[in-house]
Amino acid sequence: xxxxxxxxxxxxxxxxxxxxxxxxxxxxxxxxxxxxxxxxxxxxxxxxxxxxxxxxxxxxxxxxxxxxxxxxxxxxxxxxxxxxxxxxxxxxxxxxxxxxxxxxxxxxxxxxxxxxxxxxxxxxxxxxxxxxxxxxxxxxxxxxxxxxxxxxxxxxxxxxxxxxxxxxxxxxxxxxxxxxxxxxxxxxxxxxxxxxxxxxxxxxxxxxxxxxxxxxxxxxxxxxxxxxxxxxxxxxxxxxxxxxxxxxxxxxxxxxxxxxxxxxxxxxxxxxxxxxxxxxxxxxxxxxxxxxxxxxxxxxxxxxxxxxxxxxxxxxxxxxxxxxxxxxxxxxxxxxxxxxxxxxxxxxxxxxxxxxxxxxxxxxxxxxxxxxxxxxxxxxxxxxxxxxxxxxxxxxxxxxxxxxxxxxxxxxxxxxxxxxxxxxxxxxxxxxxxxxxxxxxxxxxxxxxxxxxxx
Numbered sequence: 349x350x351x352x353x354x355x356x357x358x359x360x361x362x363x364x365x366x367x368x369x370x371x372x373x374x375x376x377x378x379x380x381x382x383x384x385x386x387x388x389x390x391x392x393x394x395x396x397x398x399x400x401x402x403x404x405x406x407x408x409x410x411x412x413x414x415x416x417x418x419x420x421x422x423x424x425x426x427x428x429x430x431x432x433x434x435x436x437x438x439x440x441x442x443x444x445x446x447x448x449x450x451x452x453x454x455x456x457x458x459x460x461x462x463x464x465x466x467x468x469x470x471x472x473x474x475x476x477x478x479x480x481x482x483x484x485x486x487x488x489x490x491x492x493x494x495x496x497x498x499x500x501x502x503x504x505x506x507x508x509x510x511x512x513x514x515x516x517x518x519x520x521x522x523x524x525x526x527x528x529x530x531x532x533x534x535x536x537x538x539x540x541x542x543x544x545x546x547x548x549x550x551x552x553x554x555x556x557x558x559x560x561x562x563x564x565x566x567x568x569x570x571x572x573x574x575x576x577x578x579x580x581x582x583x584x585x586x587x588x589x590x591x592x593x594x595x596x597x598x599x600x601x602x603x604x605x606x607x608x609x610x611x612x613x614x615x616x617x618x619x620x621x622x623x624x625x626x627x628x629x630x631x632x633x634x635x636x637x638x639x640x641x642x643x644x645x646x647x648x649x650x651x652x653x654x655x656x657x658x659x660x661x662x663x664x665x666x667x668x669x670x671x672x673x674x675x676x677x678x679x680x681x682x683x684x685x686x687x688x689x690x691x692x693x694x695x696x697x698x699x700x701x702x703x704x705x706x707x708x709x710x711x712x713x714x715x716x717x718x719x720x721x722x723x724x725x726x727x728x729x730x731x732x733x734x735x736x737x738x739x740x741x742x743x744x745x746x747x748x749x750x751x752x753x754x755x756x757x758x759x760x761x762x763x764x765x766x767x768x769x770x771x772x773x774x775x776x777x778x779x780x781x782x783x784x785x786x787x788x789x790x791x792x793x794x795x796x797x798x799x800x801x802x803x
Contacts, residue, residue, distance in 0.1 A: 357386070357389050358386070360389070360422060360423050361385075361386040361389070363422045364415070364418040364419060364422050364423070365377075365381060367418040367421060367422060368381060368411070368414050368415065368418055369381070371414050371418075372411065372414065380403060380406055380407060380411065381407075381411075383398075383399045383403075384396060384397065384398050384399075384403070384407070385397045387432060389427065390427070392427055392428065392540075392543075393427050393428050393430060393540065394415075394419065394427040394428070394429055394430070395430045395431075395432055396415075396429065396430070396431050396432070397431075397432050397433075398431050398432070398433055399433070400433060401433055402670070402673050402677075404431045404433060405666055405669075405670060406670055407431070408431065409506070409507060409664075409666050409667065409670070409799070412429055413713070415429055416429060428536055428540070430536075466519055468511070468512045468515035468516055468519065469515075469516050469519050469520070470483075470486060470487065470490070470513075470516035470517065470519075470520055471516075472516075472640065472644070473486075473509065473512055473513065473516055474633060474636045474637045474640055476629060476630065476632065476633030476636065477627075477630065477633070478508070478626060478627040478628060478629050478630060478633055479504075479508070479509060479626045479627070479629075479633075481624045481625075482502050482504075482509075482510075482513060482624035482625070482626045483513065485497075485500050485502070485622050485624045486500070486502075486513045486516060486517050486597075488622075489517065489595055489597060489622075490516075490517045490520045490521055492524065492525070495595065496622075497621040497622045498590070498593060498594065498595050498596065498621060499590070499595070499596050499597075499598075499617075499618075499620050499621025499622065500595075500596075500597045500598070500621055500622045500623075500624065501597075501598045501599075501600070501604065501618050501619065501621065501622070501623045501624070502514075502597070502598065502599045502600075502624050502625075502626060503599070503600045503601065503602055503603050503604075503623070503624075503625055503626070504601070504625055504626030504627065505601065505626075505628060505664065505792070505795040505799070506601060506664060506666075506795070506796075506799050507664030507665050507666035507667065507799075508626045508627070508628060508629065508664055508665060509626055509665055510567070510599035510600075510626060511567055511599065513599070513626075514532060514565045514567055514597060514599050515532065517563075517565060517597060518530055518532040518565055521563060528562045528563065529560065529561045529562045529563070530561065530562065530563045530565070531557075531558065531561045531563070531564050531565065532565040532567070533564075533565070533566060533567070534566075534567040534568050534571070535566055535567065535568050535569045535570075535571040535572050535582075536568060536571045538558075538566065538582075539571065539572070539575065539578050541554060542554060542578060542581055543578075555585070558585050559585055559588040559589065561589070561594065562594055562595070563594065563595045563596070563597070564585075564589055564594065564595070564596045564597070565596075565597045566596070566597070566598050566599070567599045568599065568600065568601070569598045569599065569600045569607075569618070570600045570601050570602055570607050572607075572610065572614070573607050573608055573609050573610050574608070574609040574720065576611070579610065579611045579614050580611075582614065583611065583613060583614050583617065586614075586617050587617070590617070590620075596621075598618060600618075601792070601796075602789075602792050603623070603625070603785075603788065604618035604619050604623075605619075605785055606785065606788060606789045606792060608718060608719065608720070609720070628662070628664065628795075629662060629664075629665060630662075631658055631659065631662065634658040634662040634665075634668055635654060635655060635658045637665055637668065637669075638654045638657060638658055638668060638669075638672060639654060641669060641672060642654065642672070645676075647676060647686075649672075649675075649686055650686065650687060650688065652688045653675065653686060653687065653688055653691045654672075656688060656691055656692065657671045657672055657675070657691070657695075660695070661695075664799075671695055674694060674695060675690075675691050675694050675695065678690075678694045705750060705751070706749040706750055706797055706798065707750065708742075708746050708750065708752060708757070708760050708761075710797055711742055711745045711746055711749065711750075711797055712726060712742055712761075714793060714796050714797045715738055715741060715742050715745070715793070716738075718793060718796070719734065719737075719738045721734065721735060721738045725738075726738060726739050726742060726761060726762070727761060727762045727763075728762060729762065739761055739762065739772065740772035740773075740775055740776055741776055741790070741793075742761055743757050743758070743761055743769050743772040743773055743776075744772065744773045744776035744777065744790075745790075745793065745794065745797065746760075746761075747769075747773050748794070749794065749797060749798075753766070754766040754767075754769040754770050754773075755769075757769045776790070
């Protein structure tokens, strides 16, 4: 990249940061984005450098939609977002490199950062009613010798432990046998590697790598939705492994039947083995997780502080761990004793933000992304089946998740009358009563909407 292009890219990133600051406020911006920088950017991928795993996790959980929207608004592109933790060694190397790396370097870096989390083990996985079936299934498919099933599909909301299970399986197998070939890969990274191999003439090598493995663990397979060519290649990879009685484990935010624009043949393959759902952790399981976390880092934390965090931040495991890390960091920096008043004060802003009401815009944004419709269609008089359904679902979720009146909802979504909003909401209610799969889909969308609200 020449000097001019590099300067333009950095200017674009500065504009993106300014837009993010305007959306989330100066205090939150300084807390999470002050030391975040753009490492490379093209139309396909933006690699963002973060100082540590804690900040990476917080941005992934709460701010990634803002980053995506800002790239669309400022640069008119929609790249996949990848984060890279920059330690001192990496930083020294980066100082001698231009902002843009080769695609092959990017793939190599991704593999290095996603395959080595040795702290996520099955032994450390906290088991409760919310995840007991998924955990037992992970034990079964990772045991030596014949297993009861060769395909496992784990699904659940963001931050409930799906990646922990997959990494736990990977770590157990790598520990117990050096002769077993085990590959763990997020679907987005697999897709990028496939595209690079296709363009660079390395397709045969790529296929050999994934079709000769003994156990293939694929995270975030919902990423494959709406990517027909990629789905076809993935299906052939799965079929090859299945025909050889190899083991395959998938993790997704949604059940295969609820993954929009997924090939029927691939959905059928996903459902060909064991399917296990992980629910949101209840209070008791959340408390166990926090106790385990505190014990692992050898910190004595009062029980009432753990109970407070478990109660107020239990929308998912990541939020709880983030809150605990924040308390520990504050106590360490300010040389303070950890007690309940200190924890309440430290987390007060995060807790207030967690209580922020869902807005009609939050709902609209999730529905637009999920059903691949445009905002103008939602607000238009377009009566095509998909648009009408998306608009009705927006109205139902708006009535369920906000305090808006029928009149306000109708006016917002296309200047409709309040009677139109009532009709739409009742139609969605009736469909949920008659269709269990659709009800599960609405519950999944509700979780997505709640997760877009800053916590």
